[in-house]
Amino acid sequence: MTRTAGVATVTDADFDAEVLGAGRPVLVKFTADWCGPCRQLAPVLSAMAAEEADRLKVVQLDVDTNPEITARYAVLSTPTLMLFRGGEPVTSMVGARPKRRLVQELDDALQDRPAR
Template identity: 75%
Template sequence: MIQAEGVAAVTDESFGGEVLEAGLPVLVEFTADWCPPCRQLAPVLSAVAAETAGRLKVVQLDVDTNPGTTNRYGVLAMPTLLVFRDGEPVASMVGARPRRRLLQELEDVL
């Protein structure tokens, strides 16, 4: 998996504790090694994680090694970004995007 700097990786096993039970809103990137737009998004996620520290948790989930969570949320395209609040998905975005656009899309959940 292309690991974004400063962004934790979650798995099917850790998803509940790290995402669903988190005290902050959580941005989850569903990603894969074979996905070029995911590589483009990695530095954007790192920047967003740094800018929103304390207000938003940012994590990545590798779809190839974590099919349970991927299937549970019906993720079909990479990268898919889901925002969870209080254990529920509250926003969904598909595809790579620039940092400024992603921050604008996250304003409602921050």
């Protein structure tokens, strides 16, 4: 899988510990090597991982080599970005997006209010 700088890779084996058990919100990028928009999103997520490190953990999961987690969250398209808070998915976004829009969408989801 293509490495995204500053973004850890998780697998079916360690997803629950790394994502659901994390002490802060986690943004998971469901990705694949053959996915062009996933590559477009890589620098955006690298920047997010660096700038938001104090309040957000950013990881990626390869859908081709991790079918269990991909199926558990019914991921049908790449890239899918899913934000987990307290072990639960609180929002899901499909497709590449500019950093400004991603930050805005995450800010809304990270506010301390019940998930929609």
